[in-house]
Amino acid sequence: MKKESSNIVLKAEELSIGYNSKTTETIVASNINFELKKGQLIGLVGANGIGKSTLLRTLIKVQPALSGSILLNDHDLRSTSTAALAKQLSIVLTEQLTSKNLSVYELVALGRHPYTNWIGNLTATDNKAIDNAIDLVNIEDLKDKKCYELSDGQLQKVMLARALAQDTDVIVLDEPTTHLDMYHKAYILKLLQKLTKETGKTILFSSHEIDLAIQLCDTMIVMQKDNVVCDQPCNLISQGVFESLFPKDLIAFDKTTGSFRVSK
Template identity: 55%
Template sequence: MSGKTPVEKEEVLRAEQLRIGYKSRRKTDIIASGISFAALKGELTAIIGANGMGKTTLLRTLARILPAISGNITLHRKPLGKFSASGLAREIGLVLTGHHPSGNLTVNEIIALGRHPYTNWMGTPGAEDRAKVDEAKKLLGIEPLGTEKCYTLSDGQLQKVMIARVIAQDTSVIILDEPTTHLDVYHKTHILKLLRTLAHKTGKSIIFSSHEIEHSIQLCDKILVLHRGGADFGTPQSLVRNGTFNRLFPEDLITFDPETTSFRIRE
């Protein structure tokens, strides 16, 4: 034995006893509650759950698009609400489903949008900004696409471009809402493996929502499972052992097999 102590990973984002939903003057709609988890540097974290469990609402709350109903969110151990808008844009990058810039923009132009928190008041990119764009294209393997118009790209290529944009933004946290929507099983796997590689290689904390439960079990460092009773968080292996996935859906149609870590159709 080497006697070496495992290096503790740095905590980047933490939520404690979070209640999320929508609040107006007349009423408050609670979507989910009891959410506690920590996202660490260099880890890939999936947020999964059945439809309507609040995955997208949670991501919007973590990105401060929506206010939390109650509970605490800290970023680098500082309350999320203490960050200025410009300061937060340098810490959290966000890709929402269906929110793509104009298809008339080139790949280079879309990726360069990620540099807006750093450019001067005219938005003119400098040498460092151009270098970050080039680095992001290289990491995503899309260097040959730089001058292509986005309307010419496949869904998989466009998703890579949007991920490259947040990589160029150079934030410590990247949040993606269902990044594999509309992709076939091969390209879903490709994108999720790419996200894992990016998290481990760049040290960024990458958080994404997904319906790809079996992929998430195989590829993610941590998983946050939202369900009607609250939320469970841990490594995929610990959640499988605790029976979390068995309770995710009604068992009249499907059941979770912990041996194969997959769902099976009931006869």
């Protein structure tokens, strides 16, 4: 039991997420409980507007939880400093990159910021971590290019390399396949799966690519209107979770194939 507990890197207990104003509290989702283990690929899925981004922002401490707790490496997120958090959790968001004049190598090097001095000087250890991240994502041929020269798919790999260079236990990605075609969606998610196995890091991503997530993820967090469930994809299928994800008048889930189909 103790060994099993030490394998849990991110945990939510009775978590309630949403927004507070001066007069009202808006609850987006509540009673959220999950345990994410080391070396797993976890997909966060649900219908548009269900609260996936709100949950991610709460998990990365961008906005506070309404109630409940989040434990990162057995420490309460509320008492974890920004500096300590940056060495345990890295983030890849969907916002447009503002520094596209940077070279690929320079952008990946920004991942070492939590470890450098105030001048930002890179040590041999930092350079090794940067080179290793570039190698893991297989972008050696891009490292001298400027970021504005890259396609969306290439830039996504560079942002992932930056997160890897940060060398954290957990990597969180918000919609990493946005703007990509079907091939590159599958490529990025397959790459995430490969990285969890090669690095032992826990990778959590939100996505609308539910079919791909079912095929590739170790665990999935499914946000429904009145419930949030976390389990292995095969268990979620057998429990009928995906069948109730969308209105059945247009989209139906096929248990046999593990995929969604347009209703006839």
